[in-house]
């Protein structure tokens with residue numbers, strides 16, 4: 034099987050794949066492979082699809098996008114979104130430093146994650162982030178203490194675990210009782226009361242995020258209803274919520290997925306919130322994958338075709354260290370030859386050179402390729418480069434962004450020397 038999603042920013046012209054106006058073969062020639070290729074147009078259009086839903090008919094803003102930068106944190110990509118007015122969702126001091134370096138504004142940053150360290154809290158308080166999304170009483174107490182030591186007030190939301198099934202891969206569900214994320218639904222009111230009693234925390238919002246690659250709207254509506262009920266009870270307890278962060282998680286089409294379109298998805302949630310009488314709340318979205326996933330691909334070259342006893346292998350120069358998702362979640366990424374040909378197809382597994390049987394990128398694909406040909410692994414813009422590693426002492430891939438007819442190198446390929454530059458031999 035080889036299903037191909039329709040993509041914005043990438044197309045086939047005269048039997049050859051292009052990124053905007055640039056043939057992928059030209060990128061391979063100039064920058065080598067493996068290389069991640071992003072389309073600025075695709076990034077911009079995805080962001081604007083959210084923005085379209087973020088305004089009321091009178092022009093007043095009703096929602097703000099906070100890009101979940103864990104999906105792809107290259108500075109150039111962050112900068113494209115920052116220029117478009119995005120806020121950001123971060124999960125570490127590293128992400129904070131990156132987004133500030135890329136021109137993101139601290140006052141548009143929300144800080145998520147279950148395990149914020151003291152030093153991360155200090156960095157975020159000093160920067161002046163918009164909000165900390167907290168997930169437990171110990172974390173709340175620590176933040177209160179750290180804020181007191183700096184003589185500042187920390188703006189906070191509590192992340193609710195609404196216990197709804199997002200109907201996605203179990204490894205990427207986050208809003209079920211058994212997950213480590215969020216505060217159990219029945220504990221939320223008491224935890225807010227505790228937060229209200231803390232001298233250096235100020236309650237500003239409520240937060241929930243139920244999972245990733247979600248292709249249906251109903252789990253969001255279920256989660257929203259549960260969170261809106263909490264907002265009502267909190268109000269009855271004298272605790273007023275100013276913003277509602279509904280997390281990220283909207284899926285993309287990898288091949289045969291049918292997620293709602295971004296604007297429809299965002300409008301449906303925002304209209305639901307208004308219809309329930311909560312239109313006064315500021316709403317935050319934290320999308321990651323739906324902004325970048327289909328705006329990027331991984332370009333690779335075939336090293337060898339190896340006929341096996343039971344199947345053929347197409348051995349390429351990209352590997353699980355470049356794109357973990359197939360090995361980790363058995364995720365499907367469409368794989369296409371950069372130059373289409375009329376040769377007969379063969380069925381093969383597309384695999385990398387790493388010494389693990391789990392090092393595969395696609396299974397049972399129908400491809401007509403030979404050694405030296407290039408392949409594009411599609412829908413690799415999210416959780417591709419950011420989850421890559423140096424396993425087998427492999428330098429990480431180069432990254433380029435195409436903007437019309439221009440190719441920008443946005444990350445150089447890692448040199449081999451840089452991979453062990455921080456290591457030290459024992460004394461003689």
Ligand SMILES: Cc1ncc(COP(=O)(O)O)c(C=O)c1O
Pocket residue numbers: 101104122145146242244245246280281282283319320321322323415
């Ligand atoms: C708290 C939080 N917000 C946002 C996201 C972004 O999710 P996605 O890339 O599925 O939109 C994640 C990752 O799942 C997350 O953990």
Ligand SMILES: N[C@@H](CCCC[NH3+])C(=O)O
Pocket residue numbers: 103205245246358415416420
């Ligand atoms: N890394 C996952 C998604 C996890 C989202 C982070 N909470 C993926 O590639 O699909």
